[in-house]
Amino acid sequence: MPTERAVYAVLIEDGYVKNGIIRVKIDDDKDMVDLLREIENQYNSIPTQDALIWLPNEFLFFGRSAPEALRARLADHKLSDVATPAEYEQTVESIVEMSRCQLDVQVKKTHIIIEIRRPPARARPILPEEAQLDDFIGVLAQKYKLVVAGARKCESPSVNAQSQSYNAYQGNKFPILDGRYNATAYGQTIAPPIELFHPVFAQFRANLADTEIVIPEDIVRDTASLMRSSSAIQVSEQPRTQQSWMLLSNILNQSFHQAVNFDRTLADHIYLCGDTTVxxxxxxxxxxxxxxxxxxxxxxxxxxxxxxxxxWADATHRQIREGCCCPSFIVGVAGPWLIVLGAVFTSQVIVQRLTDYLWLGNSRVGNDDHVLRIARILYALQGSVKELKTYYENLKSQPLKENKLHPRFFPSITSYRFNNKDVSFTYSSPLELAETCVTFLATLDGEGQKKVVVKFIQHYGAEAHKLLAELQLAPALLYVGPIDGCGVSYGKLQMVVMEYVQGQTLAHAYSDESLPGDVKMAVKKGVDALHNEDLVFGDLRRQNIMIADATGEESGGDRVRFIDFDWAGKAGDVRYPLHLASCIRDISGALEYDLIQKDHDIKMLHSL
Structure with missing residues (x-):
């Protein structure tokens, strides 16, 4: 029979060592996941979904002195210097160690440290002043330079791709933004869709979905040959390498070779465009x-x-690297599996999977549909590779200059269609420095430098925004709809263009005080208007409501503007996102990916 153990813990929340000790009883054959569940059962105020268990490297007595002792250790050290992350499959028995003092009496010991790292709240950023927006460009340029310098010093791709090295790299200050993160560092590694930065990726995805495209017979035959050769089990890489890269060369209609970087690292195969203007x-x-x-x-x-x-970090590609966001396709092949990725280099490297891992093996009799599906994907890649080659052949050098706007930091989309006319705009700055930023300050060309806010998002509560804009409780909408960039389809991605409202968010204007009565009444008016039309806002916090600068004798209530409708929509139809911040869960009572209900808005309204 398992023995029941008492586990003692010190809690660290958002970097601060909390006073007091946590104590739970649990059977010694349970693992760390069970332990976290038991902690949540006994201490429901601890958000264990954001918790990480650490094992102290040195003895920490159980008692009031334990938090203070840990604070002393962390004064000059990081947590990773004084403790080791527990493996989730470790048993309670393996972490419970009883020490004995000289009198042979058991001494209670702090067995674990629980660190709570709450994900950053998803909130509309506070709109900075103009000088701060200008500074954003300098910060992005500096980050870009640091990534380049770090890449030249880092290990080879084959070493960095090993699990331990990959985990370490993703835990550094500038990881590759590919969605994979170091669990102990908890860095942000998601990014906007790469098709926003270059239309070749949007065209590739559109061609994948176009079942009307006729695939040439030679592509079909070569695809079948590639699938047949991929079905053979190979222990050595060389036989497969020789055959598959030749077939891929035929299908993509390009010649591959190995290119050695200045530090002598190299990829297995690479297709280079050498006919550039530089x-x-x-x-x-x-x-x-x-x-x-x-x-x-x-x-x-x-x-x-x-x-x-x-x-792309290599010095021999500097002029092209500084002239664009370096769009490239990446193809990964592992035996009978193939995957296509796209990559761009803005201030950091963004890599995104454009396909799942594709099964190239031949395991079913008469499986023509599968062959044709793979052929369609490879044919789409052939066309996109040709398009990207043409882009590089015509690329003009555009050096990165200090505190000057550079296209690498912004989407390639610079116009929208309105009343059968193209309306073009010029980006000024992102509205936040987060890697996930999809909202930008811009000026309309030929409109007397009229400022607008441009954002790109898959779902947008346009109906809710229009309703509140009519009540002068939201910025005026200039455009909401599909991205129409030179005939390229961007799928479900939408562009939103709205007037720029000068002012402060409620979080900034009333950071340490209650909202004035007229302001809160105006917010309630907006919520009631939405609910009367069976609509919800979803993220009703001070960060997402502005108080516009006064232009006359308006009261504070007259200047209230709802500014973030990303989650708005029909009640019970739209959902909260994954990784929902605990501050929203705690206030609204919602769980991550819950359907958004009117009651969630009401609870958040009362908390304002």
Whole structure:
């Protein structure tokens, strides 16, 4: 029978060591996941979904002195210096160690440290003053330079792609933004869709969905040959490498070779565009190949990401690198599996999967549909590779200058269609420095430098925004609809263009005080208007409501503007996102990915 153990813990929340000790009883054969559940049962105020268990490297007595002792250790050290992350499969018995003093009496010991790292709240950023917006460009340029310098010093792609090295790299200050993160560092690694930065990726995705495209017979035949050769089990990489890259060359209608970087690192295969307007080469496609999944201890799409980073950070590609966001395709091949990725380099490297891992094996009789599906994907890639090559052939050098706008930091979309006319605009700055930023300050061309806010998002509560704009409780909408960039389809991505409201968010204007009665009444008026039309706002916090600068004798209530409708929509139809911040859960009572209900808005309204 398992023995019931008492586990003692010190709590760290948002970097601060909390006073007091946590004590739970649990059977010694339970693991760390069970332990976190038990802690949540007994201490429901602790958000264990955001918790990480650490094991102290040195003895910490149980009692009132334990938090103070830990604070002393952390005064000159990081938590990772004084403790080790627990493995989730570790048992309670393995972490409970009883020490004995000289009198042979058992001494209670602090067995674990619980660190709570709450994800950053998703909130509309406070709109900075103009001088601060200008500073954003300098910060982005400096980050870009640091990523380049760091990439030149880092290990080779084959080393960095190993699990331990990959985890360490993703825990540093500037990880590759590919969605994978170091659990102990908890850094942000998601980014806006890469098709926003170059239309070639949008065109590729559109062609994947177009079932009307006729696939040439030679592509179908070569695809079938590639699938047949991929079905053979290979222990050594070389036989597969020779055959598959030749077939890929035929299908993509391009020649591949190996390109050695200045530090002597290289990708398995790379297709270079050398006919550029400057005396440099550009990586159009980077291919990393393994004989089988798991061979070499790394996954080819990860190794391809580091090969991309190494190539574009190399000094021999500086003019092209500083002239654009370095769009490249990455192809990962592992035995009978193939994946296509896209990559761009803004202030950091962004890598995103454009396909799932595709099964190239032949395991079913008469499986023509599968062959044609793979052929369609590879044919779409062929067209996009050709398009990207043309782009690099015509690229003009545009050096990165101090505190000057550069297109690498902004989407490539610079116009929208309104009343059968193209309305163009010029970006001024992102509205926040977060890697996830999809909202930008811009000026309309030929409109007397009229300021607007441009954002790109898949779902947008346009109906809710229009309703409140009519009540003068939201910025005027100039455009909401599909992105129409030179005939390229961007799928479900939408563009939103609205007037720029000068002012402060309620969080900034009333940071340490209650809201004035007229302001709160105006907010309630907006919520009631939405609810009367069966609409919800979803994220009713001070950060997402502005108080516009006064232009006359308006009261504070007359100047209230709701500014973030990303989650708004029909009640019971739209959902909260994954990784919902605890501050929203605690106030609204919602769980992550819950359907948004009117009651959530009402609870958040009362908390304002």
């Amino acid at each position: 005396d440099e080469t550009a990586a159009v496609v980077i291919v990393e190949e393994k004989s089988e999944l798991g061979a070499g201890g790394s996954e080819p799409s990860v190794q391809g990401s580091f090969s991309y980073l190494k190539f």
